[in-house]
């Protein structure tokens with residue numbers, strides 16, 4: 612909740628957010644008024660017309676027609692208002708403006724990868740210009756995930772073998788939280804990303820300076836961090852630890868052993884199932900094969916320093 616937050620919802624930071632909120636509050640307040648009126652009347656009638664004596668016999672009630680018509684017509688009108696209003700907002704939320712800037716989103720256990728039109732990729736950090744419609748074309752490489760940015764009031768499932776999309780236009784610069792809202796395994800709760808909404812010139816500059824020449828081990832450290840490799844290989848025991856791995860002897864699940872040289876590290880990154888370390892299942896996504904040779908060299912250089 613920020614400066615515009617209300618206690619019910621976080622601050623509204625996209626062009627569609629105000630419309631989503633208006634509908635939410637209309638439904639919330641109307642339901643609250645009806646709930647209080649119905650429960651209040653129930654309690655009042657329960658006390659006022661309670662049976663006071665064993666010999667009391669109630670007389671049959673014949674309700675007036677106007678009262679019956681009222682509780683049919685009023686709720687019908689309310690439901691139609693919420694339906695037409697909701698349908699309008701739904702269509703708007705699902706129709707990206709034709710001049711949207713498109714970004715490809717890939718979800719995997721357990722990180723978000725973003726690819727921009729010039730081929731630049733980033734992981735768990737989405738940069739977008741303020742005041743510009745952004746369309747995200749999303750797919751998953753393993754299981755179901757869901758992309759949710761509360762401040763923008765957008766949420767969309769991300770599914771293997773299918774492209775789903777969602778769009779937004781941020782109204783102010785700042786950083787906003789992305790959550791994965793579909794349970795996707797051990798580190799689902801850690802599958803977070805940040806949207807950096809920056810000015811148009813800052814965005815262009817950021818795009819131009821990405822993937823610049825870094826020493827291999829530094830590039831590798833950056834990638835290791837961006838792709839949250841530490842979640843599986845350091846923080847949890849989902850994958851084997853990597854400290855001192857280079858040059859060590861690895862015992863594999865098929866009983867053989869192998870020396871962890873550059874070749875082994877490369878193979879294990881791009882084809883994780885090829886040589887499984889004893890005691891570990893195939894948990895790692897096979898998506899890192901899409902990294903460039905330079906990025907892979909960087910990762911290997913970094914792992915050698917651990």
Ligand code: CUA
Pocket residue numbers: 718719721755756757791792793794795796799800802
């Ligand atoms: Cu990805 Cu939960």
